[in-house]
Amino acid sequence: MRALLVVNPAATTTSARVREVIGTALSSDLKLEVATTEYRGHARDLARRAAESGEVRVVVALGGDGTVNEVVNGLLHHGPDPDGLPRLAVVPGGSTNVFARALGLPNDPVEATxxxxxxxxxxxxxxxxxxxxxxxxGTEDEGVPSRWFTFCAGLGFDAGVVGRVEQQRELGKRSTHALYLRQVARQFLADPHRRHGTITLEQPEQDPQSGLTMAIVCNTAPWTYLGNRPVYASPEASFDTALDLLAVRKMSTMSATRYATQLLRSTPERGLTGKNALTLHDLTDFTLQSQAPLPFQVDGDHLGLRTSATFTGVRRALRVIV
Known part of the structure; x- marks a missing residue:
């Protein structure tokens, strides 16, 4: 079986030696081509060419969630076709690996192989x-290219935290829990919209819901991990349904502390609750509009500021080896 291994050499939890061991192991069962990414978006381009060739049966992403996201967008460049496109396989190599762990894969790359x-x-x-x-x-974001995501997207507070963490990593800081928690605190103190939300949720044949300060769109649960601790923002979210939405109308110091505590204690049966929390399950089509530009992220990748985003939940989009 012909396969392509897409390797991110900057993956935070794998060394050159480990990547070589993984490639050798996969070569024992596959007719394997190995490609190392050289620039942002390269994994997407490699996966697209593999899908268009009609010869590659499996594309293996070795890296973190960002690498997986690029590979998925390359495979689905011409749209979903789960039985016609190459199958996706994932070997986790990042700091969090939400998608791989949500599939039930070991977090250790050798064990996952x-x-x-x-x-x-x-x-x-x-x-x-x-x-x-x-x-x-009809908005200034109309021409923004579409983007597939595997486990989450966010507009507002959480995306601001992602952006701050990325800035620190570009300065050479390691991605640690302490770094993440510091950026959460800094984003909270600096966020001008946390008390008076600017986001409006629009759904077909539904009244708009306005005054939202943060919106997290989940495609699976858990939403993320703190080390080995899973965090469930939308416990009902699943790869077998469409999208789930968690939104918060305002975040005072007291309510933010309560929400943080709930998330740290969240389980597959219990997520975030409260009078200012909005949770919706299995949404196929909806739009988030903001009166002010807000940070936006997809699968943990900060994409700058946006005032609007239209979401579609696509069931049976891609076949994955598990």
Whole structure:
């Protein structure tokens, strides 16, 4: 079986030696081509060419959630076709690896490679639903290219935190829990919209809901991890349904502390609750509009400021080896 291994050499939890071991192991069962990414978006381009070739049966992403997101966007460049496109396989190599862990894969890259080889030999795979976000017609974001996401997107506070963490990592800081928590505190103190939300949720045949200060769109649960602790923003979110939405209308110091505590204690049965929390399940189509430009992120990748984003939940978008 012909396969492409897309390797991110900057993946934070793998060394050159580990990547070589993984490539050798996969070569024992696959006719493997190895490609190392050289620039932002390169994994997307490699996966797109593999899909268009009609010869590659499996594309393996070795890296973090950003690498996986690029590979997914390359595979789905011409739209979903779970039975016609190459299957996706993931070997986690980032600091969090939400998508891989949500699929049930070990977080250790060598162990995950062993699980992947077992799945290939058993011809074991599943289809997953994905989210698609695009620019909203009639707004300044109308021409923004569409982007697929595997586990989450966010407008407002959480995206601001992601942007701050990225800035620190570009300065050479390691991605640690302490770094993340510091940026949460700084974003909270600096956010001018946390008390008076600027976001409006619009759904077909539904009244708009305005005054939202933050919106997190989930495609699966958990939403993220703090080390080995899973965090469930939308416990009902699943790869088998469309999208879930968690939004907050305002964040005072007291309510933010309460929400943080709830998230740290969240479980598959219990997420975030409260009179200023809005939770919606299995949404196929909706739009978020903001009166002011807000930070925006997709799968943990900060994409700058946006005033609008239109979301579509696509069931059975891609076949994944598990």
């Amino acid at each position: 062993g699980a992947l080889l077992d799945a290939l030999r058993a011809d074991s795979s599943r289809t997953v639903g994905l989210g698609l976000v695009s620019g909203t017609e």
